[in-house]
Amino acid sequence: MADHCPLCQRPKKSPSEFCDFHYAVQANLERAYAVWCKSFGDNLTIGDYYARLEKKDETGAAVKVLIQYLRNKGGVA
Amino acid sequence: MPTTTLIVTEKPDAALHVAEALATDQTPHRVSVDGVPFFEVQRDGGRILVCSALGHLYAVGAKGTEIRSQYPVWDFAWMAKHLAERGQGRQEKWIQAISIVSKEADRFINACDFDIEGSLIGYTILKYACGGADKKACRMKFSTLTAKELRDSYDKMLPELDFSMAYAGMCRHEVDWLYGINLSRALTQSALKASNRYFTLSTGRVQGPTLRFVVDREREIETFVPVPYWTLRARLDVDGDFVESEYEFDRLEVKAQAEQAVSDCAGRRGLIEKLESRTYQLSPPTPFDLSALQNEAFRHFGYSPRVSLSVAERLYLDQLVSYPRTSSQKLPPSIGYEEILAGLKQLNAYSSAASGLLTSGSLRPTQGEKDDPAHPAIYPTGSVPRGELDSREQKVFDLVVRRFLASFGTNATKQSDKATIRVGKHAFFIRGSRILKKGWITLYGQYAKFEEITLPQLTEGQEVIVDAVSLEEKYTQPPPRYNPSSLLKAMEEAEIGTKATRADIIETLYKRGYMKEQRISATPLAFRVVEILMKHCPKVIDVTFTRELESKMQQIEHGKQTRESVVLETVAYLKPLIEDLKRNEEEVGQELTEIIGDMWLASVRLFVPCPQCGSTLKVVKNPKTKKRFIGCAGKWTKRCDFALPLPQFGALKLLERRCPECGFQLIQVKSKGRYPMISCPKCYANKLREPKPSETVTVKPEVAKQSFRNRPPYTPQASFSPHCPT
Numbered sequence: 001m002a003d004h005c006p007l008c009q010r011p012k013k014s015p016s017e018f019c020d021f022h023y024a025v026q027a028n029l030e031r032a033y034a035v036w037c038k039s040f041g042d043n044l045t046i047g048d049y050y051a052r053l054e055k056k057d058e059t060g061a062a063v064k065v066l067i068q069y070l071r072n073k074g075g076v077a
Numbered sequence: 078m079p080t081t082t083l084i085v086t087e088k089p090d091a092a093l094h095v096a097e098a099l100a101t102d103q104t105p106h107r108v109s110v111d112g113v114p115f116f117e118v119q120r121d122g123g124r125i126l127v128c129s130a131l132g133h134l135y136a137v138g139a140k141g142t143e144i145r146s147q148y149p150v151w152d153f154a155w156m157a158k159h160l161a162e163r164g165q166g167r168q169e170k171w172i173q174a175i176s177i178v179s180k181e182a183d184r185f186i187n188a189c190d191f192d193i194e195g196s197l198i199g200y201t202i203l204k205y206a207c208g209g210a211d212k213k214a215c216r217m218k219f220s221t222l223t224a225k226e227l228r229d230s231y232d233k234m235l236p237e238l239d240f241s242m243a244y245a246g247m248c249r250h251e252v253d254w255l256y257g258i259n260l261s262r263a264l265t266q267s268a269l270k271a272s273n274r275y276f277t278l279s280t281g282r283v284q285g286p287t288l289r290f291v292v293d294r295e296r297e298i299e300t301f302v303p304v305p306y307w308t309l310r311a312r313l314d315v316d317g318d319f320v321e322s323e324y325e326f327d328r329l330e331v332k333a334q335a336e337q338a339v340s341d342c343a344g345r346r347g348l349i350e351k352l353e354s355r356t357y358q359l360s361p362p363t364p365f366d367l368s369a370l371q372n373e374a375f376r377h378f379g380y381s382p383r384v385s386l387s388v389a390e391r392l393y394l395d396q397l398v399s400y401p402r403t404s405s406q407k408l409p410p411s412i413g414y415e416e417i418l419a420g421l422k423q424l425n426a427y428s429s430a431a432s433g434l435l436t437s438g439s440l441r442p443t444q445g446e447k448d449d450p451a452h453p454a455i456y457p458t459g460s461v462p463r464g465e466l467d468s469r470e471q472k473v474f475d476l477v478v479r480r481f482l483a484s485f486g487t488n489a490t491k492q493s494d495k496a497t498i499r500v501g502k503h504a505f506f507i508r509g510s511r512i513l514k515k516g517w518i519t520l521y522g523q524y525a526k527f528e529e530i531t532l533p534q535l536t537e538g539q540e541v542i543v544d545a546v547s548l549e550e551k552y553t554q555p556p557p558r559y560n561p562s563s564l565l566k567a568m569e570e571a572e573i574g575t576k577a578t579r580a581d582i583i584e585t586l587y588k589r590g591y592m593k594e595q596r597i598s599a600t601p602l603a604f605r606v607v608e609i610l611m612k613h614c615p616k617v618i619d620v621t622f623t624r625e626l627e628s629k630m631q632q633i634e635h636g637k638q639t640r641e642s643v644v645l646e647t648v649a650y651l652k653p654l655i656e657d658l659k660r661n662e663e664e665v666g667q668e669l670t671e672i673i674g675d676m677w678l679a680s681v682r683l684f685v686p687c688p689q690c691g692s693t694l695k696v697v698k699n700p701k702t703k704k705r706f707i708g709c710a711g712k713w714t715k716r717c718d719f720a721l722p723l724p725q726f727g728a729l730k731l732l733e734r735r736c737p738e739c740g741f742q743l744i745q746v747k748s749k750g751r752y753p754m755i756s757c758p759k760c761y762a763n764k765l766r767e768p769k770p771s772e773t774v775t776v777k778p779e780v781a782k783q784s785f786r787n788r789p790p791y792t793p794q795a796s797f798s799p800h801c802p803t
Contacts, residue, residue, distance in 0.1 A: 021296075021300075024300060025299075025300045028300055028301075028302045029302055031302075032302035032303075032304050035304040035330075036304060036305065038330070038331060039304065039305045039306070039330055039331055039332055040305070040332055041332070041333065053302065053303070056303055056552060058301065058303040058552050058553070058554055058555055059301065059302065059303060060298055060299040060300045060301040060302065060555065061299050062299040062300050063299075063300060063301065063302055
């Protein structure tokens with residue numbers, strides 16, 4: 001496994017695959033997913049969640065970059 | 078025996094006003110010493126010479142011969158500003174002239190602005206240019222440049238200089254110099270050594286924590302994940318009048334619940350359950366301290382804090398307002414309320430408001446909590462402008478006058494109404510508000526705005542029909558970006574910087590390329606600099622530490638700390654940090670190189686136009702592949718796809734020379750430990766387009782000698798073509 005964050009090449013924060021900054025972005029994304037599920041009901045898929053976030057102006061630039069990466073990495077519809 | 082008095086003021090306009098005020102029966106006589114103006118007047122049988130400084134004539138500089146690239150630097154001394162800083166040649170002439178004139182004087186007065194900077198400017202001039210006259214000098218203290226106040230201040234001058242203020246000022250300059258020179262040089266030199274490119278990078282005692290505010294906010298925005306919520310509004314039919322109402326909860330977090338509320342209420346009948354009315358007293362606004370003026374000027378006119386301060390200073394020098402660099406929100410009776418109002422009465426715009434206040438009986442302004450021992454809040458002097466004010470001056474003057482008038486006004490009374498409408502288990506509110514008594518609002522004019530909403534006639538138990546219910550899906554918003562005014566406020570709340578320096582620090586952050594635009598966003602350079610400082614010397618950008626230092630410097634003003642102890646403490650603290658930065662210079666430089674390279678790339682333009690569309694050509698970096706190339710500025714406007722490849726390694730430089738074969742601009746690439754390689758991007762691109770040659774590349778002998786000495790064998794695929802002759 002690489003020693004650097006795949007998004008910015010900074011040293012990664014163990015045990016995550018990301019650096020401190022992108023690790024925090026990932027944590028935000030996961031935390032907010034729980035809120036979204038509560039708001040829209042449990043049938044909200046993670047792919048749907050990402051798709052909606054990508055369209056929002058309020059979504060931070062780093063969040064959009066992370067979503068793109070997670071999509072390309074696969075496993076997300 | 079007649080005496081000769083030398084009065085030192087801060088600015089030429091102030092010198093003229095002082096001279097005019099002190100001249101008993103004649104206009105001041107303007108004399109010139111080596112081109113430096115002085116004003117000479119006679120008073121009480123003695124001669125008075127009034128000179129002005131040009132801001133600071135003395136500054137902190139490195140002791141001995143200084144090499145500007147060297148750091149750390151710990152030995153400093155106060156010296157003539159032209160010796161300490163570049164481009165200050167005018168100050169040399171000023172010092173010489175004051176020095177010559179001081180020899181004729183047997184009495185000395187510091188009449189610079191009464192604050193830390195003014196005390197320091199006067200002190201250093203009297204000490205260094207006037208041969209140690211600081212020990213016998215007196216101090217004039219005033220808050221406006223009106224003739225009356227200047228004469229009073231001359232008659233009641235303090236018998237000695239305000240040394241504690243001057244020492245506090247000295248300490249501030251020394252500490253800031255130690256921080257600035259060492260940290261800024263560490264960053265600049267690290268970057269220079271790593272990238273071979275000079276780029277001024279700076280940070281400082283207040284600059285660092287302020288930049289961190291901006292970067293932290295940018296981070297919050299970049300990492301923000303919005304979450305949904307819903308708001309509900311209902312249009313109610315109240316006896317044929319349609320009224321908008323809001324749902325009992327500001328936001329509903331579950332969509333199903335929100336939809337349920339809509340289906341529960343739409344088309345249903347409701348009852349007015351409760352009617353409430355409350356009246357509030359709205360106190361007049363407090364008089365302006367500098368930051369309140371800067372905030373209000375930004376809110377109403379969009380002026381940056383620096384612009385507001387400079388306009389207010391201009392008005393002060395024109396005798397129209399009091400000294401603006403004040404923290405006070407109080408107006409003491411000694412400023413002469415009636416006299417000021419009588420003066421304002423002369424101006425048409427304020428005539429009726431001023432007359433009204435003068436006949437109101439008692440004149441008592443609202444006083445704020447903040448105080449400043451040196452100056453009262455900002456107020457108009459009551460003088461009528463001598464000439465026409467420019468648009469900015471007019472606006473700021475009007476704001477100051479209106480605020481002054483409003484502070485004498487009576488309370489305004491506001492009524493707010495609320496009706497609660499019950500629709501089954503749900504409740505809606507209708508709100509209204511109106512001003513019952515205008516009081517100070519009239520005096521503040523256009524700067525006091527209240528929206529009035531009048532409700533229709535309602536009674537408790539009255540039936541209403543829910544005509545329509547609207548459900549809106551919304552999302553939480555990231556924190557707002559700072560603007561110059563809110564950033565200044567944040568600095569003030571964090572107690573970093575002073576009222577005199579905050580606006581300049583914000584401007585410096587813009588100038589250094591750390592932030593951009595009115596709605597401030599941090600640049601990648603700012604992120605990198607804060608990251609480096611966080612890693613190597615986190616305390617430098619720590620607000621708490623900066624605030625503690627600030628407080629110690631303030632204690633010098635009150636005689637509770639000595640200048641020497643604060644400076645020694647600073648050196649002891651900074652020394653290991655700077656030495657650590659020096660040790661890690663290579664690492665710091667590497668961390669800055671890429672970002673500086675990107676900034677440079679963004680700024681360079683080729684002198685040859687695009688051969689396809691005639692637009693400007695520039696060096697561009699592909700954000701995804703990070704590869705650099707020459708691209709056309711008309712890409713988006715003219716859909717021009719002209720592009721040329723560039724070598725990907727080494728420091729790139731655009732030369733002011735043309736290719737002798739095709740006339741395109743030549744470039745130079747230099748890698749560490751190698752000779753610079755000069756080539757033509759266009760010829761290289763053409764070469765690449767040719768079919769793969771089996772033959773060897775022909776290189777002119779003189780080019781090969783210049784470009785390839787000590788190089789590994791040339792391989793066209795791997796490196797850039799030296800095809801063009803130089």
